[in-house]
Amino acid sequence: MDETQPSMSKQPRRGHPFLRELAAGLLRFSGLPWLIRHVVARRRVTIILYHDPSPDVFEAHMRYLSRRYHFVGMNDVADAIERADWSRLPPRSLVVTFDDGHKGNHLLLPIFRRYGVRPTIYLVSRVIGTDRHYWFQHDGVHSWSLMPLPNAQRLRVLEERFGFTPTREYPGDRHALSVDEIREMQDVVDFEPHTCFHPVLPSCEDEESRREIVESKHDLEKLLGRPCRSFSYPNGDYGSREIAYANAAGFVCARTIDVGWNGPATDPFRLRITGVTDDASINILASQLSGITMYFRYLRRGGRGGRYPQVQVERAST
Secondary structure (H helix, E strand, O other): OOOOOOOOOOOOOOOOHHHHHHHHHHHHOOOHHHHHHHHOOOOOEEEEEEOOOOHHHHHHHHHHHHOOOEEOOHHHHHHHHHHOOOOOOOOOEEEEEEEEOEHHHHHHHHHHHHHOOOOEEEEOOOOOOOOOOOHHHOOOOOHHHHOOOOHHHHHHHHHHHHOOOOOOOOOOOOOEOOHHHHHHHOOOOEEEEOOOOOOOHHHOOHHHHHHHHHHHHHHHHHHHOOOOOEEEOHHHOOOHHHHHHHHHHOOOEEEEEEEOOEOOOOOOOOEEEOOOOOOOOHHHHHHHHOOHHHHHHHHHOOOOOOOOOOOOOOOOOO
């Protein structure tokens, strides 16, 4: 899977676990992550990304991070963007985000409270509160092989080969948070949109892409009873079209999975992250926070300047 363990990995994870751990440990204790944290990240905002970590791993991460960063919320970042003043954010600010809204996120609620974390969970608005499946987690689906397909073709393959449709219900086998769980978590969690059904946005037709962004915002604002201010591009795939739609929809900012830190010079619709994988050891967590491992992973796959390598959409087959 990718360095950030996106919910729809574009390729299987490679590399021997022992060698990855050894390399991460060497990087961690080289002092370079400390230097980056105290020089590069000191006056910038670090954003990290999870999907569905276990409570044990997540608590170990929060214990480590709470001693080295100041937790802030994505709404604090949105405030800084709107005011054009980042000076009120504390040194070494860190935002914890989640993509999709997996039902396992509810198990983390006591940990959020214990460590004073106010995460943002980006929800797939028409999967949460249902017994529907995330298409990329449906039995037998290898998401990376379907991602380059035009959206209509991807949906057709999912139905013909796997019997999957976006609105099909699987009673007793839900993937996402329920409405009751979301309401229980609202006092310590900010919920924001992550499209309606989690398509690959650049593979969509113009109206499909716009609708996924705009209608997911409407869905959540109706559920939550408040404006939604930030957006997350599914899989980290986006282009100028998606940025324009998110801006026009009234979002203040949007989070990518491009690697880097965030400050006054950052494009608010291209907020960057530095990791993390859901099952990362502390050595790997520390190395990912440096941004180095992700940067070179992206570079090897064709990404430039820390940009996540974008999906290459194929032409529709006849």
